[in-house]
Amino acid sequence: MAEAPLIQIRNLSKSYGSKLVLKNLSLDIFPGQVIGYIGPNGAGKSTTVKILTGLIPDFEGDVIVDGISMATGALEIKKLIGYVPENAEIYDVLSPMEYLDFIGKLYGMEEDTLRDRTKKLLMAFGLAANADDRMDTFSKGMKQKVLLISGIIHNPKIIILDEPLSGLDANAVIMIKELIMRLSNEGKTIFYCSHMMDVVEKVSDRILLINKGEIIADGTFQSLKQDHSDTLERIFSKLTGRQDQANGADAVINAFD
Amino acid sequence: MIHTFLINLLNLSMDKIFLRFVSFFYPVLAKTGVDIIQLNEILRVKLTMDNRRPKAMFAARKNAMNNGQQSPWLINFFTILIGFFIGLVLFLTGMPYVGETYYFIIFMVLMALTLISDFTTVLIDTRDQFILLPRPVNDRTIAVSRILHISIYVLRLALLQGLPALVIVGFIDGILAVPVFFIQILEATFLSILMVNIIYLVLMKSVRPQRFKDIISYFQIGFSVLVFATYYLLPRLINVSVLGNINLLTHWWAYLLPPVWIAALNELLIHSSRSGVTTSLLAIMGLTLPVAGLWFVAKVLAPGFNRRLSVMATSEGNNNTSTQVKKAGKFNLIEKLSNLAAPDPVENAGFRITWKLAARTREFKMKVYPAFAYVPIYFLYFALNGKGQTISDRLEKLQNSHTYVFLIYLSTFIMSAILMNISMSEKYKSAWVYYALPIAEPGKILSGMYKAIVTLYFLPYCLVLSIGIVIVWGPQAINDLVLAFLVSLIYGILMALFMVKGLPFSKPVVAKQGGGKMITSLLILAFIGGIGFGHYFLMRWEMLIWIGIIPAFFINWLMFRYYKKQTWDNIELSQV
Known part of the structure; x- marks a missing residue:
């Protein structure tokens, strides 16, 4: 890849109190890549995402997105990024139309384009009939769809998805997987965090495995397979130091004795 | 159907008036680096959400209503009704100061309690962290939107609550007293904000974030008990007509009560014949203190306040404090x-x-x-x-x-x-x-x-x-x-x-x-x-x-x- 990296992370460290969550992380991400970002609970995954989306402003090291430094141009960077958070926070007394109108305008979109696009997107996600219902009656999957739309409404260059499939039904999952491929073909860079190894295996063209604040594997699924094991699940468990999974299961069985 | 439609229309127009009013300040704000379009959007959405949020103040009555969904217009009506009942106190005009002092005591206590019980959820809306922060909105815009949001909320409450008394005062002291009373209401409102801010700050300094929300809910419980108790017991314990004839200023502690200072303005301007130097001094105090108080809040209390709020909102704030269940005796x-x-x-x-x-x-x-x-x-x-x-x-x-x-x-x-x-x-x-x-x-x-x-x-x-x-x-x-x-x-x-x-x-x-x-x-x-x-x-x-x-x-x-x-x-x- 001859292009300049879209996201450059250099010696990124972050600690909460005395606990070091990220240890000198360095990383280059190129335009059009779909990054599968995986790691065990507490490995530093969401901290990385929060730094990348500007939610955590104080950190050590450099984060440069599209030539802009996070330390000085966080606002410009936020314009380039669409973020779908994991914890599904949403103003649920609003309707999807109202909520998306609000989000779109925060990105500075024009009313007409925004309304038009919102309608089309709601239609595409099968929410057209609920466009004007308050979201407090929505199912988890429906709210997740609205969140997904709010992450792509401004047509961002970079899309950061944190466990985006939670609550979605099989049809929606197929659609999102397809959507990720298509967005990547359009030149979007996608940062995909998940615990669902089979999905990550399929959608990403580069997999990053983080453990205890450090990246311990970086490459295509094919290359990881050659070096380590045959499924992503096994690779994950081998590299994150839990080869004794069988022992874990033993311990569970033994607990009944 | 038409009925609810009209109600919604009225409420919308009310918010619109406030937004229009706020928009007068936009050119000034724009110069300080606030994004006006974003600010307007945030305010509009926050006000809409306020209208759709059930109020704690009427939580007790909520059970009686069929679904717990309260019409905002009904709440406005209740606020005006309560304002009317407090306004009746103004008829206690036996002695100088008395009626207005009582009025403003009740006004301020009610205001402060409503602010604490209803507005805390708005102040500590943790969702903002995930909805507003990832968007390209700068800090100043968020901070200003928060201040304006609180101001609009408080002013709306103050106006509704004070409206009946404005009319009553017009009947008692003549039409000239009405604009004076308006200023007095603003004084009382600002002083209430100051009170609430101090309470919050003390609480935040002394307790852990998780406990904070619990303490707020105890405040709410205390509030409903207080309203209940005053309603049932006060008329039994106190003979209201006796109250009207107390000469407040013969008691030294009366000079320490902010409501007395506020009432002094009416004394000075409307009943100038019976007011002396003390009254003018009190009136001046009543006018300057809210301004000084607001400055104090903005300069000294607010910065730490916002920082603490954001700590509370992020997971970092919660990380350090353990949620482990205490195994106490x-x-x-x-x-x-x-x-x-x-x-x-x-x-x-x-x-x-x-x-x-x-x-x-x-x-x-x-x-x-x-x-x-x-x-x-x-x-x-x-x-x-x-x-x-x-x-x-x-x-x-x-x-x-x-x-x-x-x-x-x-x-x-x-x-x-x-x-x-x-x-x-x-x-x-x-x-x-x-x-x-x-x-x-x-x-x-x-x-x-x-x-x-x-x-x-x-x-x-x-x-x-x-x-x-x-x-x-x-x-x-x-x-x-x-x-x-x-x-x-x-x-x-x-x-x-x-x-x-x-x-x-x-x-x-x-x-x-x-x-x-x-x-x-x-x-x-x-x-x-x-x-x-x-x-x-x-x-x-x-x-x-x-x-x-x-x-x-x-x-x-x-x-x-x-x-x-x-x-x-x-x-x-x-x-x-």
């Missing part, structure tokens, strides 16, 4: 108590889940805890219900009578408050475990629940009451107390049998009560009321009461056995 004691009261494993599970969820569920506490205070208030209300006597006379009469049994019987009010709420929860879906697990005798869970309610809430409460009663009325009350307690327990089981047809915290919070249930509950109440009066008339024969305890105990035992045998057919299941 008190809990061990209750655990032992639960093993003693409910030895059967299923019953024990029912006991413990009721105890733990009741103690930790904020909504439950909000609805039930005020009832603990209502009982003595009701009692005093009925007991002091005599005309033409001084309070000490009435109290003496009270001590000579046997009315104390009613204190225990009134406590059944707590029992029904707990029972009516115990099966409801916003997180009722977690109750799937009851349906998924092989529970052959769900009656055991119910009996565990009932035992928990009695041992942890009702019995301690009655014990405290009894100790008080024995101190005031002497030990001959003991047999009455025991009997009344047992009869109350019968009432409790009857209520539980007929009214509470759900497992603990297993049903959604909708007050959907059929007419049949209302009648049942009234019948139960009438039955127990009859027994209570019977008890009252038999009280002169001490022995009879002692004997009465035996059948009461036996009936309790029988009914409880029956209650324990409830099957799945008797329990209303809810969709999980």
